[in-house]
Amino acid sequence: MHDFRSFIQLLKDRGEIDFVSREVDRRQELAGVMHPIESSRRAYYFKNVKDAKFPVVGGLYNQLQRFGDALEHPGTEPFTHEDFDDRIESAKTSPIEPVVRESGATQENILKGDQINLKDLPVPTFFEHDSGAFITGAIGITRHPESGELNIGVYRTLITGKDRFVINASSMSDLLVNYNAWKKTGKPMPIAIALGVPPAMLVAAACKLPPNVCEYGIAGGLAGEPIELVKCQDSDLLVPASAEIIIEGTVDFSDYVENMLGEFVDQYGPETAPTTQVTTITHRNDAMFYAIVAGKNPEHNTLGGVAVYGIKRGIAAAAMAAVPEAKDIDVIFEPNMGTLAHVTIAIDKQSDEQPGEIIDRVLASHGFLGPSSRLIKRVIVVDDDIDVHNREDVQWAIWNRTAKASKYRVIPDVQSWELERAAKDGMKSLRIGIDATMDLEDAEKLMRPIIPNANEINVDDYID
DSSP: OHHHHHHHHHHTTTTOEEEEEEOOOBBBHHHHHHHHHTTTOOOOEOOOOOOOOOEEOOOOSHHHHHHHHHOOOOSSSHHHHHHHHHHHHHHHOOOOOOOEESSOOGGEEEGGGGGGGGGGOOOOOOSSSSSSEEEEEEEEEEEEEOOEEEEEEEEEEEEETTTEEEEEOOOHHHHHHHHHHHHHSSOEEEEEEEEOOOHHHHHHHHHHTTTOOHHHHHHHHHHHHOEEEESSSSSSSSSTTOOOOEEEEEEEEEEEEEEEEEEETEEEEEEEEEEEEEEEEEOOOOOOOEEEOSSOHHHHHHHHHHHHHHHHHHHHHHHHHHHHTTTTEEEEOOOGGOOEEEEEEEEOOTTTTTHHHHHHHHHOOOEEEEGGGGGGEEEEEEEETTTOOOOHHHHHHHHHSOSSSGGGEEEEEEETTTTTTTTTTEEEEEEEEEEEEGGGGTTTTOOOOOOGGGGGGGGGGGGO
Protein backbone atom coordinates (compact mmCIF):
# COMPACT_ATOMS: atom_id res chain seq x y z
CA MET A 1 0.00 0.00 0.00
CA HIS A 2 1.28 3.50 -0.80
CA ASP A 3 2.65 5.83 1.83
CA PHE A 4 3.00 9.59 1.29
CA ARG A 5 6.36 9.39 -0.47
CA SER A 6 5.69 6.36 -2.62
CA PHE A 7 2.51 7.97 -3.93
CA ILE A 8 4.37 11.16 -4.82
CA GLN A 9 6.93 8.98 -6.64
CA LEU A 10 4.10 7.31 -8.55
CA LEU A 11 2.82 10.71 -9.70
CA LYS A 12 6.37 11.71 -10.68
CA ASP A 13 6.80 8.53 -12.70
CA ARG A 14 3.52 9.23 -14.51
CA GLY A 15 4.48 12.85 -15.23
CA GLU A 16 1.55 14.24 -13.22
CA ILE A 17 3.47 16.74 -11.07
CA ASP A 18 4.43 20.28 -12.09
CA PHE A 19 7.70 21.42 -10.50
CA VAL A 20 8.28 25.10 -9.70
CA SER A 21 11.90 26.21 -9.13
CA ARG A 22 11.29 29.97 -9.19
CA GLU A 23 11.09 31.63 -5.76
CA VAL A 24 7.50 32.36 -4.71
CA ASP A 25 6.13 34.37 -1.82
CA ARG A 26 3.89 32.40 0.53
CA ARG A 27 1.35 35.24 0.80
CA GLN A 28 -1.13 34.67 -2.06
CA GLU A 29 1.54 34.35 -4.78
CA LEU A 30 2.02 30.72 -3.75
CA ALA A 31 -1.74 30.09 -3.79
CA GLY A 32 -2.01 32.00 -7.06
CA VAL A 33 0.29 29.47 -8.74
CA MET A 34 -1.16 26.46 -6.93
CA HIS A 35 -4.68 27.27 -8.11
CA PRO A 36 -4.24 26.98 -11.91
CA ILE A 37 -2.01 23.91 -11.57
CA GLU A 38 -4.59 22.17 -9.44
CA SER A 39 -7.47 23.32 -11.63
CA SER A 40 -5.88 21.29 -14.42
CA ARG A 41 -5.92 18.31 -12.05
CA ARG A 42 -2.13 18.14 -11.75
CA ALA A 43 -0.06 17.97 -8.57
CA TYR A 44 2.48 20.66 -7.65
CA TYR A 45 5.93 20.74 -6.07
CA PHE A 46 7.40 24.13 -5.08
CA LYS A 47 11.12 23.87 -4.46
CA ASN A 48 11.75 27.45 -3.36
CA VAL A 49 9.28 29.26 -1.10
CA LYS A 50 10.70 32.56 0.13
CA ASP A 51 12.17 32.39 3.68
CA ALA A 52 10.98 28.79 4.17
CA LYS A 53 13.10 25.71 4.91
CA PHE A 54 10.88 23.10 3.29
CA PRO A 55 9.38 22.53 -0.17
CA VAL A 56 5.61 22.49 -0.72
CA VAL A 57 3.80 19.56 -2.30
CA GLY A 58 0.08 19.16 -2.94
CA GLY A 59 -2.67 18.59 -5.45
CA LEU A 60 -2.05 14.89 -4.89
CA TYR A 61 -5.69 13.88 -4.57
CA ASN A 62 -7.47 16.46 -6.74
CA GLN A 63 -9.32 13.79 -8.70
CA LEU A 64 -11.18 10.79 -7.38
CA GLN A 65 -9.10 8.31 -9.35
CA ARG A 66 -6.00 9.36 -7.40
CA PHE A 67 -7.55 8.03 -4.20
CA GLY A 68 -8.21 4.76 -6.01
CA ASP A 69 -4.57 4.66 -7.13
CA ALA A 70 -3.30 5.53 -3.64
CA LEU A 71 -5.41 2.76 -2.10
CA GLU A 72 -4.40 0.37 -4.92
CA HIS A 73 -7.98 -0.30 -5.88
CA PRO A 74 -8.12 -3.53 -7.93
CA GLY A 75 -9.35 -3.78 -11.48
CA THR A 76 -9.07 -1.61 -14.57
CA GLU A 77 -12.40 0.23 -14.30
CA PRO A 78 -12.38 3.88 -13.13
CA PHE A 79 -12.59 4.38 -9.38
CA THR A 80 -16.08 5.69 -8.56
CA HIS A 81 -17.72 7.37 -5.58
CA GLU A 82 -19.53 4.08 -4.96
CA ASP A 83 -16.18 2.24 -4.91
CA PHE A 84 -14.78 4.78 -2.46
CA ASP A 85 -17.81 4.57 -0.19
CA ASP A 86 -17.65 0.77 -0.28
CA ARG A 87 -13.95 0.80 0.67
CA ILE A 88 -14.63 3.07 3.62
CA GLU A 89 -17.60 1.01 4.81
CA SER A 90 -15.54 -2.17 4.50
CA ALA A 91 -12.78 -0.59 6.60
CA LYS A 92 -15.34 0.35 9.25
CA THR A 93 -16.51 -3.25 9.55
CA SER A 94 -12.97 -4.72 9.35
CA PRO A 95 -10.60 -2.26 11.03
CA ILE A 96 -6.95 -3.18 11.53
CA GLU A 97 -5.50 -1.80 14.74
CA PRO A 98 -2.25 0.21 14.55
CA VAL A 99 1.12 -0.86 15.91
CA VAL A 100 3.33 1.37 18.05
CA ARG A 101 7.06 1.52 17.25
CA GLU A 102 9.91 2.75 19.42
CA SER A 103 11.00 5.24 16.76
CA GLY A 104 10.12 6.45 13.29
CA ALA A 105 11.39 8.62 10.47
CA THR A 106 9.14 11.47 11.60
CA GLN A 107 11.44 11.97 14.62
CA GLU A 108 14.75 12.12 12.75
CA ASN A 109 14.95 15.80 13.75
CA ILE A 110 13.64 17.12 17.09
CA LEU A 111 13.25 20.89 17.57
CA LYS A 112 12.57 22.51 20.94
CA GLY A 113 12.81 25.93 22.60
CA ASP A 114 14.44 28.58 20.42
CA GLN A 115 14.69 26.10 17.55
CA ILE A 116 10.92 26.30 17.08
CA ASN A 117 9.83 28.72 14.39
CA LEU A 118 6.59 28.02 12.50
CA LYS A 119 7.64 30.62 9.94
CA ASP A 120 10.20 28.11 8.70
CA LEU A 121 7.22 26.21 7.29
CA PRO A 122 5.97 27.38 3.86
CA VAL A 123 2.39 27.89 5.05
CA PRO A 124 0.34 29.70 2.38
CA THR A 125 -2.03 32.62 2.80
CA PHE A 126 -4.75 31.80 0.29
CA PHE A 127 -7.45 34.45 -0.07
CA GLU A 128 -7.79 38.19 0.13
CA HIS A 129 -9.60 38.34 3.47
CA ASP A 130 -8.06 35.32 5.21
CA SER A 131 -6.88 36.01 8.75
CA GLY A 132 -3.39 34.80 7.87
CA ALA A 133 -1.48 31.69 6.86
CA PHE A 134 -3.39 28.42 7.33
CA ILE A 135 -2.10 24.84 7.53
CA THR A 136 -4.70 22.91 5.53
CA GLY A 137 -3.17 19.48 4.89
CA ALA A 138 -2.54 18.27 8.44
CA ILE A 139 -4.38 15.73 10.55
CA GLY A 140 -4.97 16.61 14.17
CA ILE A 141 -4.55 14.10 17.02
CA THR A 142 -6.10 14.44 20.48
CA ARG A 143 -7.17 12.16 23.33
CA HIS A 144 -10.32 12.42 25.45
CA PRO A 145 -9.33 13.12 29.08
CA GLU A 146 -11.79 10.62 30.56
CA SER A 147 -12.18 7.78 28.08
CA GLY A 148 -8.59 8.02 26.84
CA GLU A 149 -9.83 7.48 23.28
CA LEU A 150 -7.72 8.91 20.49
CA ASN A 151 -9.41 11.05 17.89
CA ILE A 152 -8.01 12.07 14.53
CA GLY A 153 -9.48 14.63 12.14
CA VAL A 154 -8.61 17.18 9.47
CA TYR A 155 -8.68 20.72 10.85
CA ARG A 156 -7.72 24.14 9.55
CA THR A 157 -4.90 25.70 11.55
CA LEU A 158 -4.03 29.41 11.63
CA ILE A 159 -0.43 30.42 12.38
CA THR A 160 -0.47 33.28 14.92
CA GLY A 161 3.23 33.42 15.91
CA LYS A 162 6.55 31.62 15.71
CA ASP A 163 5.38 29.10 18.31
CA ARG A 164 1.60 29.54 18.44
CA PHE A 165 -1.33 28.57 16.28
CA VAL A 166 -5.10 28.11 16.40
CA ILE A 167 -6.76 24.78 15.49
CA ASN A 168 -10.43 25.22 14.57
CA ALA A 169 -13.14 22.72 15.51
CA SER A 170 -16.56 22.64 13.86
CA SER A 171 -19.70 22.09 15.92
CA MET A 172 -19.93 18.46 14.73
CA SER A 173 -16.27 17.56 15.26
CA ASP A 174 -14.93 15.29 17.97
CA LEU A 175 -12.18 17.85 18.48
CA LEU A 176 -14.78 20.25 19.90
CA VAL A 177 -15.96 17.48 22.24
CA ASN A 178 -12.38 17.02 23.43
CA TYR A 179 -11.82 20.78 23.75
CA ASN A 180 -14.86 21.06 26.01
CA ALA A 181 -13.92 18.00 28.08
CA TRP A 182 -10.35 19.20 28.65
CA LYS A 183 -11.49 22.73 29.44
CA LYS A 184 -13.59 21.35 32.32
CA THR A 185 -10.58 19.57 33.83
CA GLY A 186 -8.57 22.79 34.09
CA LYS A 187 -5.50 20.89 32.86
CA PRO A 188 -3.38 21.60 29.77
CA MET A 189 -4.67 19.70 26.72
CA PRO A 190 -2.03 17.93 24.61
CA ILE A 191 -2.53 18.15 20.86
CA ALA A 192 -0.47 17.26 17.79
CA ILE A 193 -0.80 17.79 14.07
CA ALA A 194 0.86 15.63 11.42
CA LEU A 195 1.67 16.62 7.85
CA GLY A 196 2.44 14.21 5.03
CA VAL A 197 0.73 11.05 6.29
CA PRO A 198 -0.12 7.88 4.34
CA PRO A 199 -3.10 8.33 1.97
CA ALA A 200 -5.18 5.80 3.92
CA MET A 201 -4.56 7.81 7.08
CA LEU A 202 -5.65 11.06 5.45
CA VAL A 203 -8.85 9.42 4.20
CA ALA A 204 -9.64 7.95 7.62
CA ALA A 205 -9.05 11.30 9.31
CA ALA A 206 -11.52 12.93 6.93
CA CYS A 207 -14.22 10.34 7.64
CA LYS A 208 -17.20 11.29 9.76
CA LEU A 209 -17.38 8.34 12.15
CA PRO A 210 -19.73 7.40 15.00
CA PRO A 211 -18.44 8.10 18.53
CA ASN A 212 -15.79 5.77 19.98
CA VAL A 213 -14.49 4.62 16.59
CA CYS A 214 -10.77 5.32 16.18
CA GLU A 215 -9.58 6.54 12.80
CA TYR A 216 -6.27 4.64 13.09
CA GLY A 217 -8.11 1.32 12.84
CA ILE A 218 -10.10 2.56 9.84
CA ALA A 219 -6.87 3.66 8.16
CA GLY A 220 -5.45 0.18 8.71
CA GLY A 221 -8.57 -1.35 7.21
CA LEU A 222 -8.21 0.89 4.14
CA ALA A 223 -4.52 0.11 3.79
CA GLY A 224 -4.90 -3.61 4.46
CA GLU A 225 -2.13 -3.38 7.06
CA PRO A 226 -1.57 -1.66 10.41
CA ILE A 227 -0.65 2.02 10.52
CA GLU A 228 2.69 2.41 12.33
CA LEU A 229 2.68 4.97 15.14
CA VAL A 230 5.19 6.53 17.52
CA LYS A 231 4.65 8.26 20.84
CA CYS A 232 4.93 12.04 20.93
CA GLN A 233 7.87 13.71 22.66
CA ASP A 234 5.76 15.61 25.19
CA SER A 235 2.61 13.54 25.70
CA ASP A 236 1.08 10.09 25.34
CA LEU A 237 -0.43 11.00 21.96
CA LEU A 238 0.39 8.61 19.12
CA VAL A 239 1.25 9.96 15.67
CA PRO A 240 2.06 8.35 12.29
CA ALA A 241 5.67 7.17 12.32
CA SER A 242 6.28 8.05 8.67
CA ALA A 243 4.79 11.56 8.72
CA GLU A 244 6.85 14.34 7.16
CA ILE A 245 6.33 16.82 10.01
CA ILE A 246 4.79 16.60 13.51
CA ILE A 247 3.93 19.69 15.57
CA GLU A 248 3.17 19.10 19.25
CA GLY A 249 1.62 21.57 21.65
CA THR A 250 -0.77 22.33 24.50
CA VAL A 251 -4.06 24.20 24.21
CA ASP A 252 -4.52 27.46 26.11
CA PHE A 253 -8.22 27.85 26.89
CA SER A 254 -7.69 31.35 28.29
CA ASP A 255 -6.86 32.72 24.83
CA TYR A 256 -9.41 32.43 22.00
CA VAL A 257 -8.82 33.86 18.54
CA GLU A 258 -11.36 34.77 15.87
CA ASN A 259 -10.24 33.86 12.38
CA MET A 260 -11.53 33.54 8.84
CA LEU A 261 -10.68 31.39 5.80
CA GLY A 262 -12.20 30.89 2.35
CA GLU A 263 -14.27 27.69 2.62
CA PHE A 264 -15.33 24.78 0.40
CA VAL A 265 -18.65 26.33 -0.66
CA ASP A 266 -16.92 29.44 -2.02
CA GLN A 267 -17.68 31.60 1.00
CA TYR A 268 -15.60 32.86 3.91
CA GLY A 269 -15.96 30.90 7.12
CA PRO A 270 -15.43 32.71 10.45
CA GLU A 271 -14.38 30.60 13.45
CA THR A 272 -13.29 31.10 17.04
CA ALA A 273 -10.90 28.66 18.71
CA PRO A 274 -8.32 28.45 21.53
CA THR A 275 -4.62 29.02 20.97
CA THR A 276 -2.09 26.19 21.01
CA GLN A 277 1.41 26.75 22.39
CA VAL A 278 3.92 24.71 20.36
CA THR A 279 6.30 22.64 22.50
CA THR A 280 8.11 20.46 19.93
CA ILE A 281 8.47 20.08 16.17
CA THR A 282 9.83 16.86 14.69
CA HIS A 283 10.45 16.17 11.02
CA ARG A 284 12.13 13.86 8.56
CA ASN A 285 15.57 14.74 7.22
CA ASP A 286 14.28 15.93 3.84
CA ALA A 287 10.72 16.74 4.87
CA MET A 288 8.08 18.06 2.49
CA PHE A 289 5.24 20.37 3.56
CA TYR A 290 1.82 19.16 2.35
CA ALA A 291 -0.66 21.94 1.48
CA ILE A 292 -4.21 21.71 0.15
CA VAL A 293 -5.59 24.75 -1.68
CA ALA A 294 -8.49 25.90 0.51
CA GLY A 295 -11.91 27.02 -0.70
CA LYS A 296 -13.86 25.55 -3.59
CA ASN A 297 -10.87 23.81 -5.14
CA PRO A 298 -10.52 20.22 -6.42
CA GLU A 299 -8.35 18.56 -3.78
CA HIS A 300 -10.17 20.24 -0.90
CA ASN A 301 -13.56 19.18 -2.22
CA THR A 302 -12.42 15.67 -3.22
CA LEU A 303 -11.10 15.07 0.30
CA GLY A 304 -14.17 16.77 1.77
CA GLY A 305 -16.27 14.24 -0.11
CA VAL A 306 -14.94 11.58 2.26
CA ALA A 307 -16.67 13.32 5.18
CA VAL A 308 -19.78 13.69 3.04
CA TYR A 309 -20.15 9.90 2.72
CA GLY A 310 -20.48 9.59 6.49
CA ILE A 311 -22.78 12.59 6.81
CA LYS A 312 -25.07 11.32 4.02
CA ARG A 313 -25.24 7.89 5.64
CA GLY A 314 -26.05 9.45 9.01
CA ILE A 315 -28.85 11.58 7.56
CA ALA A 316 -30.26 8.65 5.54
CA ALA A 317 -30.23 6.35 8.58
CA ALA A 318 -32.03 8.92 10.72
CA ALA A 319 -34.61 9.54 7.96
CA MET A 320 -35.21 5.83 7.42
CA ALA A 321 -35.75 5.32 11.14
CA ALA A 322 -38.26 8.20 11.15
CA VAL A 323 -40.03 7.01 7.99
CA PRO A 324 -40.10 3.19 8.08
CA GLU A 325 -42.67 3.13 5.25
CA ALA A 326 -40.19 4.78 2.86
CA LYS A 327 -39.54 2.76 -0.30
CA ASP A 328 -36.27 4.55 -1.05
CA ILE A 329 -34.26 7.54 0.19
CA ASP A 330 -31.66 9.73 -1.52
CA VAL A 331 -29.45 12.35 0.13
CA ILE A 332 -27.67 15.01 -1.93
CA PHE A 333 -24.89 16.89 -0.17
CA GLU A 334 -22.82 18.85 -2.68
CA PRO A 335 -21.08 22.26 -2.56
CA ASN A 336 -22.94 23.50 -5.66
CA MET A 337 -26.20 23.06 -3.71
CA GLY A 338 -25.00 24.82 -0.57
CA THR A 339 -23.77 23.55 2.76
CA LEU A 340 -26.90 21.58 3.68
CA ALA A 341 -28.45 18.33 2.47
CA HIS A 342 -31.40 17.75 0.16
CA VAL A 343 -33.40 14.62 1.01
CA THR A 344 -35.82 12.85 -1.34
CA ILE A 345 -38.12 10.08 -0.08
CA ALA A 346 -40.30 7.77 -2.18
CA ILE A 347 -43.48 6.33 -0.66
CA ASP A 348 -46.50 4.24 -1.54
CA LYS A 349 -48.87 7.06 -0.68
CA GLN A 350 -51.88 6.23 1.51
CA SER A 351 -53.32 9.69 2.19
CA ASP A 352 -52.85 13.28 1.06
CA GLU A 353 -51.74 14.23 4.58
CA GLN A 354 -48.95 11.63 4.67
CA PRO A 355 -46.25 13.59 2.75
CA GLY A 356 -46.54 16.59 5.10
CA GLU A 357 -46.30 14.30 8.11
CA ILE A 358 -43.20 12.67 6.63
CA ILE A 359 -41.54 16.05 6.08
CA ASP A 360 -42.14 16.85 9.76
CA ARG A 361 -40.79 13.46 10.87
CA VAL A 362 -37.62 13.78 8.82
CA LEU A 363 -36.84 17.26 10.15
CA ALA A 364 -37.54 16.06 13.70
CA SER A 365 -35.30 13.00 13.36
CA HIS A 366 -32.06 12.58 15.26
CA GLY A 367 -28.96 10.53 14.49
CA PHE A 368 -25.34 10.22 15.61
CA LEU A 369 -24.71 13.60 13.95
CA GLY A 370 -27.35 15.27 16.11
CA PRO A 371 -30.67 16.82 15.03
CA SER A 372 -31.23 16.19 11.31
CA SER A 373 -32.86 19.60 10.88
CA ARG A 374 -29.49 21.26 11.43
CA LEU A 375 -28.13 19.60 8.29
CA ILE A 376 -31.15 19.37 5.95
CA LYS A 377 -32.24 22.28 3.79
CA ARG A 378 -34.99 20.58 1.79
CA VAL A 379 -37.17 17.46 2.03
CA ILE A 380 -38.99 16.22 -1.09
CA VAL A 381 -41.58 13.44 -0.95
CA VAL A 382 -42.40 11.60 -4.20
CA ASP A 383 -44.44 8.60 -5.28
CA ASP A 384 -42.69 5.27 -5.61
CA ASP A 385 -42.79 5.40 -9.42
CA ILE A 386 -40.12 8.11 -9.18
CA ASP A 387 -36.42 7.19 -9.01
CA VAL A 388 -35.16 9.26 -6.06
CA HIS A 389 -31.57 8.85 -7.26
CA ASN A 390 -32.38 10.37 -10.66
CA ARG A 391 -32.46 14.16 -10.35
CA GLU A 392 -34.26 14.58 -13.66
CA ASP A 393 -36.99 12.20 -12.49
CA VAL A 394 -37.38 14.06 -9.19
CA GLN A 395 -37.57 17.42 -10.98
CA TRP A 396 -40.24 15.96 -13.26
CA ALA A 397 -42.31 15.07 -10.21
CA ILE A 398 -41.83 18.49 -8.61
CA TRP A 399 -43.04 20.37 -11.68
CA ASN A 400 -45.71 17.93 -12.86
CA ARG A 401 -47.43 16.85 -9.64
CA THR A 402 -47.74 20.11 -7.72
CA ALA A 403 -50.55 22.59 -8.34
CA LYS A 404 -51.62 23.74 -4.87
CA ALA A 405 -49.51 26.20 -2.90
CA SER A 406 -49.94 23.99 0.16
CA LYS A 407 -47.70 21.38 -1.45
CA TYR A 408 -44.78 23.75 -0.85
CA ARG A 409 -43.86 24.57 2.72
CA VAL A 410 -41.38 27.15 4.00
CA ILE A 411 -40.40 26.43 7.59
CA PRO A 412 -38.76 29.50 9.18
CA ASP A 413 -36.13 29.96 11.88
CA VAL A 414 -34.70 26.44 12.13
CA GLN A 415 -31.44 26.05 14.02
CA SER A 416 -28.66 25.42 11.49
CA TRP A 417 -24.98 24.49 11.68
CA GLU A 418 -22.25 27.07 11.44
CA LEU A 419 -21.24 26.26 7.86
CA GLU A 420 -24.51 27.70 6.55
CA ARG A 421 -23.12 31.21 6.29
CA ALA A 422 -26.45 32.67 5.14
CA ALA A 423 -28.04 31.83 8.51
CA LYS A 424 -29.25 34.80 10.55
CA ASP A 425 -28.96 35.67 14.26
CA GLY A 426 -28.72 32.57 16.42
CA MET A 427 -27.82 30.46 13.34
CA LYS A 428 -31.47 30.34 12.22
CA SER A 429 -32.51 29.71 8.61
CA LEU A 430 -35.42 28.37 6.60
CA ARG A 431 -36.17 24.79 5.59
CA ILE A 432 -38.24 23.75 2.58
CA GLY A 433 -40.66 20.84 2.27
CA ILE A 434 -42.11 19.78 -1.08
CA ASP A 435 -44.96 17.30 -1.51
CA ALA A 436 -44.30 16.16 -5.09
CA THR A 437 -46.70 13.22 -4.87
CA MET A 438 -49.91 12.83 -6.87
CA ASP A 439 -53.00 13.99 -5.02
CA LEU A 440 -55.12 10.88 -4.62
CA GLU A 441 -57.97 12.45 -6.57
CA ASP A 442 -55.57 12.96 -9.49
CA ALA A 443 -53.94 9.53 -9.40
CA GLU A 444 -55.46 8.32 -12.66
CA LYS A 445 -54.84 11.43 -14.74
CA LEU A 446 -51.25 11.82 -13.47
CA MET A 447 -50.15 8.24 -14.11
CA ARG A 448 -46.97 7.94 -16.18
CA PRO A 449 -47.04 6.00 -19.47
CA ILE A 450 -44.96 2.84 -19.16
CA ILE A 451 -44.12 -0.17 -21.31
CA PRO A 452 -44.99 -3.28 -19.29
CA ASN A 453 -42.03 -5.60 -18.53
CA ALA A 454 -39.60 -3.32 -20.42
CA ASN A 455 -36.99 -3.79 -17.72
CA GLU A 456 -37.08 -7.55 -18.18
CA ILE A 457 -36.24 -7.44 -21.90
CA ASN A 458 -32.64 -7.99 -23.02
CA VAL A 459 -32.39 -6.07 -26.28
CA ASP A 460 -29.31 -8.10 -27.33
CA ASP A 461 -31.61 -11.10 -27.69
CA TYR A 462 -33.50 -9.27 -30.47
CA ILE A 463 -30.79 -7.59 -32.53
CA ASP A 464 -29.24 -9.59 -35.41
